[in-house]
Amino acid sequence: MRYARPNTPDAKVRYESRYDNFIGGEFVAPVKGQYFENPSPVTGQTFCEVARSSGEDIELALDAAHGAKDRWGKTPAAERARLLNKIADVMEAHLEELAVSETWDNGKPVRETLAADLPLAIDHFRYFAGCIRAEEGSLAELDEHTVSYHFKEPLGVVGQIIPWNFPLLMAAWKLAPALAAGNCVVLKPAEQTPATILLWAKLVGSILPPGVLNIVNGFGVEAGKPLAQSPRVAKVAFTGETTTGRLIMQYASENIIPVTLELGGKSPNLFFADILDHDDDFRSKALEGFAMFALNQGEVCTCPSRALIDKKIYGSFLELATERTKQIVQGDPLDTRTMIGAQASNDQLEKILAYIDIGKKEGARVRTGGERVRLGDGLEEGYYVAPTIFEGHNKMRIFQEEIFGPVVSVGSFDGFDDAIAQANDTLYGLGAGVWTRDVHTAFRAGRNIAAGRVWTNCYHLYPAHAAFGGYKQSGIGRETHRMMLNHYQQTKNLLVSYDPKPMGFF
Amino acid sequence: MAAAPPAIDATPAALALVAALSERHGPLMFHQSGGCCDGSAPMCYPAGEFKLGARDVLLGHVGGAPFYIGGDQYERWRHTRLTLDVVRGRGSGFSLEAPEGVRFLIRSDVCAAP
DSSP, rough: BOOTTSSTTTTTOOOOOSOOEEETEEEOOOTTTOEEEOTTTTOOOOOEEEEOOHHHHHHHHHHHHHHHHHHHSSSSSHHHHHHHHHHHHHHHTTHHHHHHHHHHHHHHHHIIIIIIIIHHHHHHHHHHHHHHOOOOOEEEEEEEEEEEEEEEEEOOOEEEOOSSSSSHHHHHHHHHHHTTOOOOOEEOOOOTTTTTHHHHHHGGGGOTTSSSSSOOOIIIIIHHHHHHTTTTOOEEEEEEBHHHHHHHHHHHHHTTOOEEOOOOOOOEEEEOOGGSSSHHHHHHHHHHHHHHGGGGGSSSSTTTEEEEEETHHHHHHHHHHHHHHHHHOSSOOTTTTOOOOOOSOOOHHHHHHHHHHHHTTTTTTEEESEEEOOSSSTTTTTTTEOOOEEOTTTTTTTHOOOOOOOOOEEEEEOOOOHHHHHHOEEEEESEEEEEOOOOHHHHHHHHHSSSSSEEEEEOOOTTTOOBOOOEEETTEOSSSGGGGGGGGGEEEEEEOOOOOOOOOOO | SSSOOOOOOOOHHHHHHHHHHHHHOEEEEEEEOOTTTTTTSSEEEETTTSSOOOEEEEEEEEETTEEEEEEHHHHHHHTTTEEEEEEEEOOOTTTTTTTGEEEEEEEEOOOSOO
8 A cells, every 4th residue: 555645635644834842841943943944855855844953942952851850850660661651652553643754754665664663662662661660779788787779860861862764763762761761851853854753742742741851953063063062961872973973972071971872884794505505484584684785775774784695605695685686676665565765865865876886986796776766656856776786895895884775785705714704894893694504603603793783593673672782883882772771870879887886997 | 104095185066165164164174974874974074173083094185174084994995085075965963064955975986906
């Protein structure tokens, strides 16, 4: 089926023509009165205007957050959990609406937002609602009369800067643990994809006490920077790229506050020879695992964009994998049969095409794709790229840089040691994939690859309760697990003596 | 020190944007990003905004503004020659041009075998 485009008859989604900031529990116009146009990558056409905020708006949001933090931080965990569960319930009741909106704002296929983005985001609120109920401090009996208590306290007010590739899901990854732990949040969505989170705020905003959640829109340099620099935030969480990551660490160093960063990768996907031993479900699953580079148009920090294939099966595996890739259905993102939609923005499209160009210049061979796609039916100006397979070697730039498009660079390895050496020959260490029928190979490879997440005989699963985060230049911190609570908590130690007698020093 | 850093140059459109931005924001600097989302894109800041590290490499100047890249990334890019261009876009990160509705972009040529 095909969903009606937003703002047309029968559409699941009706956008307002203009969206303000969400501050202190209400929608507030930006202080300077400026707005920016928000286009849909599906058609390239603008569909709403969004507040173009400045440092003044960030200050208003921080005022609201600081006003709410004491009460929210002292709200019982059971009550905070109840409200997070309520958010999840409302999202579930509006799942289709939010999924269609996410597709319209980001360009990703609706089958993905229906099956992944929304269910995962909903579950994330429920997961952290559960975690905070089970959270405990600790105590240690140091001697007969002396007890050390450790209490977990919220940090207070935190800043969060969200990327555009999974706008609502990435917001959920950051908001759920922060709110569960008792923090108030000022959140800056990506300027490419602000719409769904504002639609979401209209639905769930009144569930939380005013000031607990604040959403300020605008450009990085005008709104994100004053948030990251503010001495009034106790922590900054950011997902993005390395230069901005370094800049955020520099700002944080001025205020001596912690950061968590997720900065991407160049994830290797290793295919060992025994995959082809049998023509069975597992072989088909491994081929699907190869084609996963096109999931979300390749706009995933863990895109398996370096496929390394055992040279014993290189030719035959790549032939099968190319066939599987050619079966990926590209088309209208609102059609539930579509597997790959539009890139999120024009500059993203241009960057991918520039990388396809450098790949060709470096001597890599295009096996399939390698070009922009012009779809019909009003989608001519949308940002579509054909799934692209390059053959080359690991020193090429297309093997070393995250293209953030549906582009995989394929090379071969000769034996286990070479496989691991090539897998680790990268600046990054966020994700990796290992495919083999041999448990010994699977375990050794997983432990030897320097990456925070090694999918073993699977790929692109993002369940709550499996820690996600980077080694090397891929960042700091672990999301999607209860350990993320630690990144939003302070530890208070009460060291208590129950001995009425003097210590005897003086 | 092995080979000299690859040259960085700029298209006329990029140079015009650099000139317009420096009129508004004063002296500028560039740092080439890596990683996800807006990674692999050049970032433009007011001069001195981004604190350089010991291993950042100066590739050259565009419109008078110094253009840097991280040392590790430089090792993987050194066989290519870079050209700063500009395209219509929505940008991100804290790069100065994003509110103008345009985005700096790097195009590359190969100048040695990788």
